[in-house]
Amino acid sequence: MRAVRFEQFATPPKVVEVDDPVPTAKGCVIKVEATGICRSDWHGWMGHDSGIALPHVPGHEFAGAIAAVGKDVRNWKVGDRVTVPFICGCGACSECHAGHQQVCSHQEQPGFTHWGSFAEYVPIHQADLNVVALPEAMDYATAASLGCRFATSFRAVIDQGKVSAGQWVAVHGCGGVGLSAVMIANAAGANVIGVDLDPAKLKLARDLGAVAAIDGRGDVVEAIQEITKGGAHVSLDALGHPTTMTNSILCLRARGKHVQVGLMLGDHAAPAVPMPKIVAKEIELLGSHGMQAHRYGAMLDMVRSGKLDPARLVGDRISLDRAPEALMTMNRFQSVGATVITDFAA
Template structure:
């Protein structure tokens, strides 16, 4: 089968013929119909996350935002049959640890991130296997296009999990999203669906325009002001600051701007992951955190038990991940798309749907 194969940090992925996977007893093999191309793929390709032990090995197949059809079922798998339409959260749990048992499989003690380690090869391939399928795999609604499910992927799902389950968002709250890439635009769309007043912040007007399409009440080009946090606060009542600030990029500037745009008792939601030179460390004014009783929380993927919430909102027309998909490409184009993400000008979510 064809796959996009990693052979070294910042070396272009190679489209190669590789051995197709077969299903172990607990696994299914999925025939890939679509897979989102994520900035996390770029981070791993750049070698940004070696401080976390995420070190891509030669021969790895990336791709962690898949949708597809079950092609093979392991002997011990009970919930799935060949032909089922499925998606897979990239955080593959083992189903047995305390976090998996309590509904937090996205932080499993023995987590295997799909498409980031060789034991869990990803979906930039014609087929890919999934461990502990009965626990990890999610049946997708028959009426939903695979490209839309791929758009749901890790970015939309992580934003949804963060805003619904990790912070205390209520209708009428002010939410500022700093960085309007795929996950930032997803956060704008979800926050709007939840009844928040949403502010989108970026430096590219095309992304700001897209945020308005997805429900942003206000937008701000950070290049047009000297003090981004103060400019964000001006949108809120009495300039008190926002209730929730999202850093959807992970660089010091957006992280600090997000935190400093909060009002008292506000919550900072960190979704963006840092780049190599930061090594996971960004300075935050801790005295302000104490004095104003602010909070910092993170959101990493989504556990499989929360997908039904997304599907119900999609069914009712409250959210539409497909609106954030802006480009579809072939497998042969995936290497160039990943490399181009270093330019920061990708608008929305690109999806590979030709294998």
């Protein structure tokens, strides 16, 4: 199969021919029809994730059709249209037994713990636990975002932030995760404020339901405090940077919730935290890491009802041959909406 592979961290990946994967007894192989290029992939390519073994094929948010199943798989057959959470549970640990596969003690992550979806095929273990059926009407490019940025945002807003109607919600960083969060919080009835440096992303945030859009180069905290008359109830750092994290915490009202969604890796792995406000105002600090396969039903119900429309978040559609450049330049430039690989032919 054709795949994007890098031999060393932070060196140019290449499109090469590699062996097709085969399913384990409880696993499956998925023919990739679309896969998003995510900031997490860039972190992996840079070497910020110490669990990656070289050489490596990145990619973790994808959708496609099942190409092969192991002998012990019961719920899936060849041809089924599916996606997969980027965190796959083992099914045996205490967290999995409690339904918290997103923090599985022995989790696997396509594109990190093993070769991922910048390829024609990708293997998944424990298929009956981790694979999710797609609505027939949903195209693969839209479905690709469900495995990471859209599902991650859904859990961050609904399950962790517990956003409710009438609350003020600030979203810091309007890339794929942030724009997803804007749409989801708006669907939950919140008053959403988007923060970014890019006017085009701020415009899209407004189009997706944000009631205000703030240029991140200004005094973000003061602007949010003024708009909300006291601070946000829930604030999300959807980028993963010390500045956005700090602004997210400081813009909250008393007893507000900060949800850290963007990864803080490399030089940003141990940022200074404004602890005086956290203590004095009883601020809650919450992490949010993906979403379990069994929670996809609630999200997909909102998609079917028309309350959520992830298709609006799809940006550029590119070929596998353009993926190396898109990955390497991600930290310098991100398109409006999610860049998705949809053409895998030579």
